[in-house]
Amino acid sequence: MEVEKPRFDLFLEEMDQAEGKEIEELIARSQHPLPDQVEWLEPGPRPNLLVTTIDKVFNWGRHYSTWPFGSGLACCAMEMVPTAASRFDQARFGMEIFRASPRQADLLIVAGTLTWKMARALKLLYDQMAEPKWVVAMGACAISGGTFAHSYSVVPGVNRVIPVDVYVPGCPPRPEALLYGFMQLHQKIERRSVRDEFILADLRKIVPGRSKRN
């Protein structure tokens, strides 16, 4: 019996074309940096006692269990790894293990140079993370493209693609710097209010432009 061989080459060619088109579109869409996630830092009317109490409990729980999702894209990953190991021990902050799945993580650590080809994948992973989610941009490359800012293939700052909470400068930043970044993030999380979250969620539904997390 004659079995027709599948033409993988044609299929692959189509995939390549589609990928190229998607990347071009992504570049065209990300010409300007996204605003940082600071909605809840804006001072609003003073919440009442009940809300603040619930906030305390919520934020206490959240900031002591931000499980990271490491995205080690380049050399900075070499400093992110010892941050999790025994000497610097990020488990002290309740960030026990690097999850291999975005579904189980709250914090995306972008460690390294992001290229346009990878940007698609990173955005997809970020979108798959469950709310509430935070992003740490680690290293000069993740912040602004660093040494490669004007290169043909490097994204000049991950905030072109995903909104960032905390920037940790350095090339690479030492693990202490990353830990300090985590502490800053914890302070930021503590200022978040459940009330804001619901109001903002409603706002996002009504006015899509309001969304800072496109």
Added chain:
Amino acid sequence: MTKALVGQSIAEQIAKHIPQAVVEANDAWVVIKPDLLLQVVQFLKATPGFDFNYLNCVTGVDYLDYLEVVYHLTSLERTHSLVLKVRCSREKPEVPSVVSVWCGADLQEREIFDLLGITFVGHPNLKRIFMWEGFKGYPLRRDYL
């Protein structure tokens, strides 16, 4: 340690078997004509005494006047090495592919094609590898920016 062979002596031996193949030779490298590259490479791989059975790397260089492809060869049995070079013009950047001789050249030739725009004639799957389909230009050429 591998011993680097002297270019001139190798060039003489190549010239004995394949005349007109050598363009230029000094003690570090041998420059080969592109259209005779495949013959030379097969000769170097198959001849006992040379046995260049390992291709360390393929590199592309832009010299503004011409483009160059550099092959670093090693013989694992005889532990000696040799540097081969091939030059092509900017207008018609074509070099024969050596994938049929060393499979390891596959991805590296694709990389050179992607970043320098040198076409490797006879390559089984010559398409972009680092940059995406539809990317314009060859970023490692000096006139890219």
